[in-house]
Structure formats: structure tokens, C-alpha cells
Amino acid sequence: MKTGFFWDERCFWHSGGNYAFTLPVGGLVQPLAAGGFPEDPETKRRLKNLIDVTGLAAELHCQSAPAATFEDLNRVHPASYLKQFKDMSDSGGGELGLRTPFGQGGYEIAALSAGLVKSALHSVLKGEFNNSYALSRPPGHHCLPDFPNGFCLLANIAIAVESALSEGLAVRVAVVDWDVHHGNGTEAIFYDRDDVLTVSIHQEWNYPLDTGDLEDTGTGDGRGFNMNIPLPPGAGHTTYLEVMERLVLPALEDYRPDVIIVACGYDAAAIDPLSRMMCTAETFQLMTAQLLDIADDICDGKVVMAHEGGYSEVYVPFCGHAVLQQMCGSKACADDPFAEAFTTRQPNAAMQGYLSSLISDYASFFGLD
16 A cells, blocks of 8 residues: 655644643633643654654655645635634734634644645545545644634645545545544535535534534535434444444445545544543554445545544554554554553443444434445
């Protein structure tokens, strides 16, 4: 396998400012000793460090990419929002929307993050790589056209998809979002269209609190081309693989996109501070294997991963390594130090039975049973 890996040191320099978890410091909210913003550069930097140390990076085609242009951004975001973001960025930074603080130069870093995803997608569609991974930061799947939220300042995946469609590199694109939080931004941007299938697997009512319902399937031409798969807290390895097998893969086979792009968050992992799920590094590796297999059948193996959430500095690197190892067929292993502990703490038989029954209900709802 020939795998592209798009990253840039400057993306690690994106700053969320002085926060304690998701609250700005001040009043009765005390600063934390080592910073406190959950969207921290170390989760991504430590992933890059790990693939360097194991030798996996040497098997990837590692490179940076140009920032997304104003034209790229303007296909998704109105000029008024881009101007407001740029002006605030030039003036030292601030906060727009909800939970989206940034420092000076934040606009340029966000455009670079979107550019990494754009280049990762274009490179696969042009046949330069079999598949690719964008270590993008800040993330993007929550960002609405004119309202950033959930740490997301630009809609990275939507920007990349619109660019590919406008240049005739693809006609139909599927977005699979397994970040633990609902991909509300990507959903909203393509909600009334049939040229992009959007699928979100997420913890129900985690973030945002008012989106991601099963019944939200699209409108107008997009009706039936948006799938939400909300799962209760505690779902883990077996459930995620069953969701992929019984819901996501059949939907992809029916849709037959030109490429599959994944909003690849690792916050469904068992020790993530912003979720209550029980996935492991193996979960993400096997879901990647499932997607690569179906992609071989329907779109010449074209798969792109865009890094989204995941807030455990310790565990995200092992999850990301497992995904990249699967993508390029490498033998460079990073043994999961939590594998045994997490495997023994999966849902019990009664809970697993309930979850399987829930998936059956979802399959009936989507007409996939």
C-alpha cells in the first residue's frame, strides 16, 4: 500500500488560550498548572513522535501541503465570517462561536489544517496514493458555515470535498464520521444534497446536545443521504464493529462513492475525558480494515483519514498508529499498553444484547435489515 501522510509542525502551534477544560480562566475558574484546553497539540504531536520512533513514518509518504485558499474556504464559509476570523486573528486572537478560542495567526493555521485535508483527498483521487491521512489541527467537523464550535474553526472535510467536486475529481463522496461527537457541521453543509453521503457514529447527546438524532436523514434532494447512528454511553469494541458491518458498510455499498473520507476522531476510546465509550486501538484498526476492504470493492481502495478529536495524550498515539499501520500494511507495531485492561472492561452480555438489538432497530429504520 502507498500511503500519504500530511502534517505540518505549525498545526501544533494552534493555541486555545488560557482555559480550564472548556471554561475561560477568570472569576472563580482557576488556571490549571499545565494548561487546560482539551484540544491540545500533544495528542497529535505524540502520534507523530510515535510513528517516528517505531519506524512507521519511514513507510509513509510524509509531507506538508499548501494552505487552503480563500476560494477553497469561501465555497463553504461566507466571506463575512472569513473576514471576521481573519481580522480577529490578525489582532491577537480571541473566541468565535462556541468553544473555539484561537491565538494570533489562528486563521492561517486553520487554513493550513484545511489544506492538509484538501491535499490528502486530492492526492488519492489523482492516484498519487492508495490512501492518505491528514494530521489536521484544528479539527473541523463541528464547524458550521458561519458559526464555529466544538474547537472547530473551519470545516476541513467539507472544504476538501467541495474542492474535489468543483474540480471534477469526484462526483459522489461518502463521509464516515466515527468521532464520538456528532458531526453536526458536516451534516449541515450537505444536508440537502445527494452528492455527499454523510454518516455519523456518535455518543448520543454528548456534543452537541441538540443534534444527531436517528430521524435526521436529510431534506430535499438530500433526504436519505444523511445517517445518524447515536449510541448510548458504554458502547465499545464489539458494538462499533457491528455498527460498521450492519449499517455503515451496506450504506456505502448502496451509495458507491468515488472516495470515502473519514472524520477520524479517537475520542470513543476508553480513557478519553470527553466521552464515555469503550473502544480500543484495535477497534480503530479493525474499522479501518473494514473500510479498506469495502473501498477495494466500490471505489478502487480510495480512503482518506482526516484527524478530528481525541483528547487522551497517552492513548491517541496508539490508536492513530494502529490506523496508519493498517492503512499501509506495515509490520511496525506499537503494542497497546492498555489492551488487556480495556478488553476486560467491555459491556457485559446483557448490555451487549441490548446494543445488538438497538443496531437491529437502526437497520430496520434505514432499510438495511
